[in-house]
Amino acid sequence: MEKRQLGLSGLEVSALGLGCMGLSFGYGPATDKQQAIHLIQKAYDEGVTFFDTAECYGPFTNEELLGEALIPFRDKVVIATKFGFQDGDSKKELDSSPARIRAVVEASMKRLKTDYIDLFYQHRVDPKVPIEVVAGTIRDLIDEGKIRHWGLSEAGAETIRIAHAVQPLAALQSEYSLFFREAEREIIPTLEELGIGFVPFSPLGKGFLTGAINETTQFDPTDFRNIVPRFSPENRKANQALVDLLKAIAIDKEATPAQIALAWLLAQKPWIVPIPGTTKIHRLQENIGSAFIRLSTADLEQIKLAASKISIQGARYPEALQNRVGK
Numbered sequence: 001m002e003k004r005q006l007g008l009s010g011l012e013v014s015a016l017g018l019g020c021m022g023l024s025f026g027y028g029p030a031t032d033k034q035q036a037i038h039l040i041q042k043a044y045d046e047g048v049t050f051f052d053t054a055e056c057y058g059p060f061t062n063e064e065l066l067g068e069a070l071i072p073f074r075d076k077v078v079i080a081t082k083f084g085f086q087d088g089d090s091k092k093e094l095d096s097s098p099a100r101i102r103a104v105v106e107a108s109m110k111r112l113k114t115d116y117i118d119l120f121y122q123h124r125v126d127p128k129v130p131i132e133v134v135a136g137t138i139r140d141l142i143d144e145g146k147i148r149h150w151g152l153s154e155a156g157a158e159t160i161r162i163a164h165a166v167q168p169l170a171a172l173q174s175e176y177s178l179f180f181r182e183a184e185r186e187i188i189p190t191l192e193e194l195g196i197g198f199v200p201f202s203p204l205g206k207g208f209l210t211g212a213i214n215e216t217t218q219f220d221p222t223d224f225r226n227i228v229p230r231f232s233p234e235n236r237k238a239n240q241a242l243v244d245l246l247k248a249i250a251i252d253k254e255a256t257p258a259q260i261a262l263a264w265l266l267a268q269k270p271w272i273v274p275i276p277g278t279t280k281i282h283r284l285q286e287n288i289g290s291a292f293i294r295l296s297t298a299d300l301e302q303i304k305l306a307a308s309k310i311s312i313q314g315a316r317y318p319e320a321l322q323n324r325v326g327k
Contacts, residue, residue: 001047001291006197007271009170011119011149013078015266015291017050018043018284019201019277024062027207028220031279033065040069042281044077046288052173052199052275054082054123055108056090063111074114080173080199081108082153084123094324096126098137105146121151121173125327131159135166142167151199154325157190164194171197173275174325178242178261178307179205179230180316188269200265203274206231209261210283211243230314238313245306255293258283260303262290267300 002015023036031039040051051070053062063081070077083104086092109115120141122134141147149170152163163169172191176183177200191198206225207213215237225231230239246257253260258276265274276287295303315322 001288003049004197004270004273006119006149006171006199006273007169007191008195009149009168009197011078011170011197013050013273014048015273016048016262016288017052017080017199017273017275018048019275020051020053020062020066021057022277022279024065025057026224027279028223030061036065036279037069039279039281039284040066041072043284043288044070044073046285047291048288049076050078050080050273050275052080052201053112054121055088055104055111056082056085056123059088059090060107060111063108067112067114071113078118079112079114080119080121080151080171081112081117082121082123083108084121084126084153090123094124094126094128096122096129096134098129098133101134101137102141105141109146116145117147119149119151119170120147121153121171122155123153124324125152125155125159127327131163132166135163139167151196154327156326157186159327160187160190160196161194164196169194169196171199171273173199173201175202175316176200176265176272177203177205177209178246178264178303179209179239179312191271192269197271197273198269200272200274203265203276204258204261204287208236208239209243209246209257211247211257214240227318228314228316229318230312230316232314235314239310241310242307242312245303245310249299249303253293253295253299255289256286258286259290259293260295262287263293263295264300264303266291267295 086095151171153173215233
């Protein structure tokens with residue numbers, strides 16, 4: 001698989017990463033541990049060198065899983081994890097105090113079985129702690145050799161600028177896909193100007209762009225999508241037009257809708273690195289196949305024109321979670 005640089009940071013990763021959250025958290029019951037380890041190691045065998053986790057995925061169990069799975073090739077991969085919640089629990093308040101950041105670094109390194117973190121994100125901007133203070137704490141941790149690069153997640157353009165001026169950011173991780181394109185307005189131009197990489201999470205629209213979900217799909221009771229307005233049955237039905245578009249293009253390319261959705265993202269900028277997640281080996285291989293699909297300028301124009309005529313229905317977050325993003 002081709003490699004990409006995350007902005008001007010010098011951090012080189014595979015063109016596609018693996019989002020590991022769903023193996024432990026968010027989308028129903030956790031995957032069997034040995035099956036999850038096998039999937040992570042299979043991803044590495046297929047050329048993936050970029051793995052994404054967070055202390056709050058579980059909490060904590062996802063980092064432990066990833067740490068165990070990556071022991072055989074720790075020095076050949078890039079591990080990204082995140083801080084930002086009180087006690088590492090995403091249901092609690094935000095906490096990016098310097099003391100909390102330092103505590104997370106030490107605990108995450110133990111769980112990940114490593115003595116450094118390649119990429120350390122602030123999971124959500126904490127309005128109680130000035131971003132300059134957060135960036136200064138990160139700068140000290142980089143000087144101490146505990147962190148190599150840092151990033152923000154779901155931050156607004158002004159916060160990105162302020163943080164980057166104190167300690168240069170390697171990447172921003174936020175949602176971006178054909179299903180949610182808000183980043184195109186202000187975020188992507190800001191990242192391009194500053195030389196910061198972009199790591200889109202939910203690049204397949206939380207599974208919707210695979211074509212495997214429709215208005216009759218029943219999610220597990222613990223699945224996060226049950227509370228997402230965009231995933232109400234009526235909105236799933238209305239948004240099916242986007243999946244139909246991807247299916248039509250996929251037939252022409254002898255590909256799948258998911259592969260076209262990921263190939264479209266990869267074609268947007270050379271410093272964009274999507275991190276699709278999955279619990280299934282065949283989906284992993286399908287996603288990796290997208291890195292070898294080339295969409296022409298004409299293809300991209302066709303998608304742009306067709307997508308512009310589709311109005312996506314439903315908010316991507318319930319109100320309480322929406323209040324934590326874009327700060």
